[in-house]
Amino acid sequence: MASTTDANLEKYFKYIDDNTAFLIDQLREAVAIPSISADPKYRSEVFKMGEWVKARLEGLGVRVQMVDPGTQELQGQTVQLPPVVLGEYGTDPAKKTVAIYGHYDVQPAIKSDGWDTDPFTLVEAEDGRLIGRGSTDDKGPVIGWILCLEAHQKLGIDIPVNLKFCFEGMEESGSIGLDAIIYDQADKWFKGTDYTCICDNFWLGTTKPGLTYGLRGLSSFAVEVSGPAADLHSGVFGGTVQEPLVALTRLMSTLVDIDGKILIPGIYDQVAEFTEEEGKRYEGLSFKNTDLIRDLKADCVMHEDEADTLKSRWRFPSLSLHGIEGAFYEAGSKTVIPAKVIGKFSIRTVPYMDLDVVNELTIKHLNSEFAKLNSKCKLNAYNLSGGRWWYSSPDHPNYIAASKAVKRVYGTAPELIREGGSIPVTLTFEEAFKTNVVLLSMGRANDGAHSTNEKLDKYNYIEGIKQFGAYWAEIANL
């Protein structure tokens, strides 16, 4: 078996190397469709991109279903949501079935934002960068899977797994409607899925491939302090009326210290103990604080030690203050005493923090601190939204297969990494399909996914497509 795999993969890798110009042309074609989901003016382009994906899949014999998520209200208009493109290829009961997720919409981009070239014209730079909006996020990976399938067909290599594609067009705008479709289709379209693979993330650095096995959760809060019925003039009322903003800034000061330690009692009690074994995973990762400082253009990094920075990003909870609603926020000065102010903050959660317990501890802390202030204003602290953390064992067979695939292509084992943010669909797939989810990456940390001059290195694109084929083969070898 292994020798057949080896031989097939060698043929496949060679085909990919021999056809890079075509592969890049395909990416160019996709980048040229400005499928910006955030802007109603571009909504028809998102649909166009969905049709492009559908046509490409159907051309390869993939059975396609376009699922309509309904409508949304956007900038005062009711607009149709772009379809979730479901694809099915192969139903051989002897094979494992892999579900694959990606998105075909992109972030907004206009040249005047600081792009060196037109964002929707793919440019191949001399240093190997393929520059264009969506190149790395997430058109490169979506097209990569299609090209991988096509290459197998052209070479007459049997696809070693059954495939279930799920490509959405709203990822950059909150994935509206996606969760409902995934839950609805879990026992229909996605029935029999053994493993799930998401490719919408990045290497930790710029030199080593990575596999992501953890994401933090997010609990958002509002702290509303109200006093008078309407905003007041500080000349007439200053010194005579208790000001909601005075109480609010004091409350916001009790949440986290300068060095990032959360001050809500009990919040760390739920965090999994950090083991010595685990500590080893943070050694020798391709991450430098100096890179972080360069990205920030300022040294306001909390930790001197690189591993501490990564632990703080991935492994421990953090609390960030976002702002205040209801207060004066413009330039200049205004002699106002705001009547009602709402502080906004959120907590990034990690295993095994429970959403309900986090909420309870946070609200209790705010109420208790407010009571100490002895203010005549009113407090209403509440949870705005919550999403759970996600954690998968990197020892799971899905990860073993992905890891072997990476090693086969790049000659090195992937870095085992986590992310500080959340990718909510990961949890949805895990819960709906009851399968393991692996986060395989194509691009690098410096691709500028949501920024100007977004790029995908040609190296990452080509090797990434190879890696997809290797992943299918390694799944079949499990």
Next chain:
Amino acid sequence: MASTTDANLEKYFKYIDDNTAFLIDQLREAVAIPSISADPKYRSEVFKMGEWVKARLEGLGVRVQMVDPGTQELQGQTVQLPPVVLGEYGTDPAKKTVAIYGHYDVQPAIKSDGWDTDPFTLVEAEDGRLIGRGSTDDKGPVIGWILCLEAHQKLGIDIPVNLKFCFEGMEESGSIGLDAIIYDQADKWFKGTDYTCICDNFWLGTTKPGLTYGLRGLSSFAVEVSGPAADLHSGVFGGTVQEPLVALTRLMSTLVDIDGKILIPGIYDQVAEFTEEEGKRYEGLSFKNTDLIRDLKADCVMHEDEADTLKSRWRFPSLSLHGIEGAFYEAGSKTVIPAKVIGKFSIRTVPYMDLDVVNELTIKHLNSEFAKLNSKCKLNAYNLSGGRWWYSSPDHPNYIAASKAVKRVYGTAPELIREGGSIPVTLTFEEAFKTNVVLLSMGRANDGAHSTNEKLDKYNYIEGIKQFGAYWAEIANL
């Protein structure tokens, strides 16, 4: 002399009482011109109102000069500033010369804001309210002076003082250009001015007339805390980067306590000692905390004792927090770590606080508190603007004359009051003309000057016009 005065005033008062319908019609005519200075769409109406004032004054033989303050940038347009209408009536060296200030522009108003009637149609309510935008602020007083002059002429009564009018059209929009004109004209148009009278303020309550002898100053500050070069995603950076907003909320918490005590060391050292004698002025004033609570629609009043509330508004400094620029301020939640945040606050100052010392103490305090935080972010705390407090002795002849005038009309001595806000032009007149300034009021505390359903009570309008004539007579009697 006194008997001539008495006889003339009796005739004058009777004329006013006999002509109330005409006087109200005149106010109706002025209210019908929507001279909103804040909105470029209405700028031509402000000019129209200026022309109305000019025509009325010239019709009475007043020598008028329309002074052009130049242009301003307003909502992206360069617009002409409305003229400052200067008027001169009488140059008898045997008489005292009184400068009179008022403004002919008004606050914005549209019916849908909650007006019960069209804001630019003066409505005489059954309870005696004359409802309309500008009725009390400040068209009632401006027209009052004109009607006072006209009445004297119709009755053949010699005007007992020389008059210098100064009516501007930008008071509700920062009095742009006025100060320069006042300083420029101090030794020209206003040469020889003995006393200045401003009528652009209100009684303390709703039953007793008042004379205002003090205003607080205003020093505004910005507290800028910056960290990374651009806003960050809290998922990727939360827990690894020191957040400017965490430092800022802590700094803002060190400025003032819940009960209004300013926490900047040394700030109270400059406040004039509160004497027993002075304490008597706060006894028996027509002010109730219950009225304040009713206005606020909430009990967030700091002081149980009425006199303490007034002392805190008038006599002691206060510090108000206004808001934060650069942070998230919209509804909902956003996972942002703001890169640069600017806290805004201001201090209301009182005798004998020095602007420079206040600035120095405040900046020093912020720098010292920031140093304690041991943050890697950068602090830049600076003064945004400053205006001095104003205080006049209520024993000055100008006040004696005004007080006698009030007593003659209302049968009761005025309440001696101060205001918590600032009326910057007061200080300008005092400094430019080197004369005493009296703040005589026409309307009541509940007139809703900048609010919906602005009104001037017919009683206040009519007696207020009488009071103006009495003030001229009492100045002549000094």
